[in-house]
Amino acid sequence: MLTVALAGKPNAGKSTFFSAATEADAEVGNYPFTTIDPNRGVTAVRTKCPCRDRDERCGNDRCFDGKRYVPVELVDVAGLVPGAHEGRGLGNQFLDALTDADAIVNVIDAAGATNAEGEPVDIGSADPTEEIVFIESELDAWFQDILDRNWEGVTRRSRAPDFDLEETLLEVCTGFGGDAAAVTAVLRTLEYPADPIAWEDDHRRALAEGLRAQSKPIVVAANKADLAPEDLLEAVLTADDSAVPTTAAGELALRRAVERGAISYDPGDDDFSIVGDLTDEQAAGLERIRDTMTKHGGTGVQTSLNTAVYELLDHITVYPVENETRWTDADGNMLPDAVLVPTGSTPRDLAFEIHTDIGEGYLHAVDARSNRRISDQHELTEGDVIKIVSTAT
Numbered sequence: 001m002l003t004v005a006l007a008g009k010p011n012a013g014k015s016t017f018f019s020a021a022t023e024a025d026a027e028v029g030n031y032p033f034t035t036i037d038p039n040r041g042v043t044a045v046r047t048k049c050p051c052r053d054r055d056e057r058c059g060n061d062r063c064f065d066g067k068r069y070v071p072v073e074l075v076d077v078a079g080l081v082p083g084a085h086e087g088r089g090l091g092n093q094f095l096d097a098l099t100d101a102d103a104i105v106n107v108i109d110a111a112g113a114t115n116a117e118g119e120p121v122d123i124g125s126a127d128p129t130e131e132i133v134f135i136e137s138e139l140d141a142w143f144q145d146i147l148d149r150n151w152e153g154v155t156r157r158s159r160a161p162d163f164d165l166e167e168t169l170l171e172v173c174t175g176f177g178g179d180a181a182a183v184t185a186v187l188r189t190l191e192y193p194a195d196p197i198a199w200e201d202d203h204r205r206a207l208a209e210g211l212r213a214q215s216k217p218i219v220v221a222a223n224k225a226d227l228a229p230e231d232l233l234e235a236v237l238t239a240d241d242s243a244v245p246t247t248a249a250g251e252l253a254l255r256r257a258v259e260r261g262a263i264s265y266d267p268g269d270d271d272f273s274i275v276g277d278l279t280d281e282q283a284a285g286l287e288r289i290r291d292t293m294t295k296h297g298g299t300g301v302q303t304s305l306n307t308a309v310y311e312l313l314d315h316i317t318v319y320p321v322e323n324e325t326r327w328t329d330a331d332g333n334m335l336p337d338a339v340l341v342p343t344g345s346t347p348r349d350l351a352f353e354i355h356t357d358i359g360e361g362y363l364h365a366v367d368a369r370s371n372r373r374i375s376d377q378h379e380l381t382e383g384d385v386i387k388i389v390s391t392a393t
């Protein structure tokens with residue numbers, strides 16, 4: 001399962017975001033993380049279910065009238081303060097928690113009501129754009145520390161006749177969760193001396209920044225959008241054009257209202273409707289949330305998760321089935337699984353994603369939308385329904 005980590009300074013709204021985004025699953029509690037670690041839970045990205053293209057809805061319990069929710073792990077990381085990579089505050093704990101993160105949602109206080117140490121200040125008196133740069137530079141510094149610390153070892157090994165820089169760097173990168181694809185991609189964009197002994201600090205810094213951007217892409221959640229002065233929010237969106245205005249507190253209130261049967265709302269909807277009884281105070285609170293949603297097209301919580309997975313991580317959703325006509329599994333469940341795979345994945349990649357045995361026994365695949373066999377080189381696209389034929393079942 002993909003892992004998204006919530007990072008940001010204290011009081012920006014990470015835990016509120018986490019509670020809102022994992023509320024439903026914490027209730028169900030059928031995933032081991034929810035019981036082992038209160039800061040790890042299951043959330044979902046939202047996509048269009050292929051059952052929309054059929055006469056009947058699939059009836060899957062993660063499909064709500066064609067809105068399909070695909071599980072993703074969410075981690076609420078301890079608040080980050082400046083100097084974390086030097087071990088300040090909960091620095092090391094913070095960075096450890098990010099090692100296995102595939103992407104980061106940087107929750108910032110767009111209302112400018114929290115200073116750099118996470119202490120509350122008057123609205124508009126802190127500069128939220130600093131929080132964007134702050135996380136990036138803290139992570140870059142963490143990567144560079146690891147490279148610096150390991151560089152002597154790299155140069156030592158470079159004297160061996162079979163030395164391979166990429167391979168050696170890959171081992172170093174496991175310290176922050178880097179993978180082979182990231183190392184290869186970043187080295188291709190850099191100019192550097194062939195001999196590691198000749199590398200300067202600047203070479204390592206460029207490598208660290210490239211690896212950070214590749215292996216920990218960041219989406220900015222401009223949180224407390226409900227309180228944020230226009231000019232501050234504008235400044236955040238100008239500084240980072242993929243930033244998403246969010247109201248984590250608003251999303252949490254909506255999910256709780258859904259549980260009480262007060263409103264009808266699916267995460268990521270741009271509006272909600274009132275279906276139950278409300279006190280005047282509750283109604284007024286919900287209308288304030290509605291105002292923010294109208295301005296920004298929703299609470300932004302779902303949008304920021306979707307941005308992380310579908311845009312930054314460039315994944316797509318594909319649906320393996322056994323029966324290519326009815327789009328069901330062997331028990332007749334329609335569209336039973338939704339699987340996130342990187343863009344560019346082939347049917348064989350999907351087979352391996354489902355299970356190593358299925359991948360190893362892969363024979364061919366059928367596109368269940370067209371009922372045609374597809375080639376091994378065929379690149380899957382969002383919403384594909386695929387039957388994998390394998391010697392393993």
Ligand SMILES: Nc1nc2c(ncn2[C@@H]2O[C@H](COP(=O)(O)OP(=O)(O)O)[C@@H](O)[C@H]2O)c(=O)[nH]1
Binds near residue numbers: 012015224226
């Ligand atoms: N107005 C407003 N307050 C929020 C929002 N999100 C979180 N908060 C409040 O900000 C404070 C800090 O939130 P918390 O989630 O504990 O922050 P964390 O330290 O980053 O985990 C709490 O009082 C939250 O209720 C929001 O979208 N709007």
Ligand SMILES: [Mg+2]
Binds near residue numbers: 011
């Ligand atoms: Mg918290």
